[in-house]
Amino acid sequence: xxxxxxxxxxxxxxxxxxxxxxxxxxxxxxxxxxxxxxxxxxxxxxxxxxxxxxxxxxxxxxxxxxxxxxxxxxxxxxxxxxxxxxxxxxxxxxxxxxxxxxxxxxxxxxxxxxxxxxxxxxxxxxxxxxxxxxxxxxxxxxxxxxxxxxxxxxxxxxxxxxxxxxxxxxxxxxxxxxxxxxxxxxxxxxxxxxxxxxxxxxxxxxxxxxxxxxxxxxxxxxxxxxxxxxxxxxxxxxxxxxxxxxxxxxxxxxxxxxxxxxxxxxxxxxxxxxxxxxxxxxxxxxxxxxxxxxxxxxxxxxxxxxxxxxxxxxxxxxxxxxxxxxxxxxxxxxxxxxxxxxxxxxxxxxxxxxxxxxxxxxxxxxxxxxxxxxxxxxxxxxxxxxxxxxxxxxxxxxxxxxxxxxxxxxxxxxxxxxxxxxxxxxxxxxxxxxxxxxxxxxxxxxxxxxxxxxxxxxxxxxx
Numbered sequence: 001x002x003x004x005x006x007x008x009x010x011x012x013x014x015x016x017x018x019x020x021x022x023x024x025x026x027x028x029x030x031x032x033x034x035x036x037x038x039x040x041x042x043x044x045x046x047x048x049x050x051x052x053x054x055x056x057x058x059x060x061x062x063x064x065x066x067x068x069x070x071x072x073x074x075x076x077x078x079x080x081x082x083x084x085x086x087x088x089x090x091x092x093x094x095x096x097x098x099x100x101x102x103x104x105x106x107x108x109x110x111x112x113x114x115x116x117x118x119x120x121x122x123x124x125x126x127x128x129x130x131x132x133x134x135x136x137x138x139x140x141x142x143x144x145x146x147x148x149x150x151x152x153x154x155x156x157x158x159x160x161x162x163x164x165x166x167x168x169x170x171x172x173x174x175x176x177x178x179x180x181x182x183x184x185x186x187x188x189x190x191x192x193x194x195x196x197x198x199x200x201x202x203x204x205x206x207x208x209x210x211x212x213x214x215x216x217x218x219x220x221x222x223x224x225x226x227x228x229x230x231x232x233x234x235x236x237x238x239x240x241x242x243x244x245x246x247x248x249x250x251x252x253x254x255x256x257x258x259x260x261x262x263x264x265x266x267x268x269x270x271x272x273x274x275x276x277x278x279x280x281x282x283x284x285x286x287x288x289x290x291x292x293x294x295x296x297x298x299x300x301x302x303x304x305x306x307x308x309x310x311x312x313x314x315x316x317x318x319x320x321x322x323x324x325x326x327x328x329x330x331x332x333x334x335x336x337x338x339x340x341x342x343x344x345x346x347x348x349x350x351x352x353x354x355x356x357x358x359x360x361x362x363x364x365x366x367x368x369x370x371x372x373x374x375x376x377x378x379x380x381x382x383x384x385x386x387x388x389x390x391x392x393x394x395x396x397x398x399x400x401x402x403x404x405x406x407x408x409x410x411x412x413x414x415x416x417x418x419x420x421x422x423x424x425x426x427x428x429x430x431x432x433x434x435x436x437x438x439x440x441x442x443x444x445x446x447x448x449x450x451x452x453x454x455x456x457x458x459x460x461x462x463x
Contacts (some may be wrong), residue, residue, distance in 0.1 A: 010117015
């Protein structure tokens with residue numbers, strides 16, 4: 001048997017947060033990842049830089065790679081003693097042909113393991129506010145494929161709630177089969193398009209008019225259908241549909257979940273500088289500084305990376321006090337063995353200046369590692385307090401192509417830096433009228449205004 005191993009990992013229905021902890025860790029560890037298009041693409045950001053990432057398609061009626069070739073590729077990669085993750089939407093064994101893939105592995109003597117995923121058959125109704133079972137309506141549920149390889153008539157099980165997967169192209173056949181099985185023309189039915197994703201859409205109706213309704217609404221894929229009395233609870237329990245959808249263009253999207261459903265589409269990334277001579281010079285005279293201030297987790301990363309390259313560690317800054325602009329940056333510092341001496345309650349340059357305003361900063365030397373292009377609010381404010389500030393560029397931001405996003409389904413945009421505002425305007429033009437714009441701090445707000453974006457300061461979690 002090969003020393004390599006294949007893991008069939010269910011990535012869940014679309015919301016990146018619904019992958020299991022075990023699946024999450026395997027994606028991070030994999031040597032090779034084979035993925036379908038229905039899985040959350042954000043998961044690929046977890047892959048190791050040296051991992052081989054292969055798209056195997058699997059669009060409806062159109063496959064980038066045949067199932068036989070996928071099976072062979074799994075075996076081939078595992079034979080090279082690699083950890084292979086087969087990343088599949090939903091659950092690998094729920095209408096996903098996962099059984100065929102591990103069957104091929106078993107026949108080839110390749111070790112394998114199955115990591116279940118949350119199926120859209122249960123999660124999409126949940127995100128639509130439709131409980132698949134409810135003791136006032138039904139105690140059972142059936143899950144049926146709406147797509148048959150043959151042309152046989154659909155078999156309708158005897159259940160109070162029926163969920164159809166992969167049935168958009170066969171909606172007429174599904175309705176006809178339900179009516180033939182004795183369901184009332186007035187029975188409630190719902191379609192959930194892009195279930196659990198930011199662009200989820202729910203369409204409801206009754207069996208007698210639903211084909212016309214979904215055609216008028218131009219229902220797309222992927223979508224599921226739910227039939228039963230529980231559909232009537234959608235309006236009352238539609239928790240996900242009531243949350244505003246927030247496009248976050250920078251880093252650390254988890255910090256803004258209090259604003260709504262986060263749609264993370266980074267438009268810039270941080271990279272180290274080729275010319276580090278300015279930083280090298282500062283590192284040679286660290287003992288002359290009184291304060292070391294980090295305004296981002298990236299500044300901390302690139303500063304300590306360079307320190308390590310010189311064979312130094314946290315002991316090199318023992319003579320200085322350290323300040324962090326906020327909790328995220330302070331937490332990043334702990335990875336380098338540093339507990340910040342000062343962390344303002346307000347995570348901003350203004351918050352730092354408030355704290356330093358209560359200290360004696362006259363003639364204190366401050367080292368400020370930051371981005372190549374950065375706001376002057378903090379250094380100017382510190383200089384105003386009498387400090388001698390040395391600004392050192394340790395990284396820069398570069399624009400990247402964001403993943404697809406449909407702005408029609410976005411309610412708010414959060415600009416986390418001036419560079420994100422510039423990149424957005426360059427890519428999309430002005431912010432659409434229906435979207436409310438926010439900025440992380442006044443310097444970002446001023447930069448956004450230069451690009452024609454009127455934005456408010458993002459409210460804090462406790463506001």
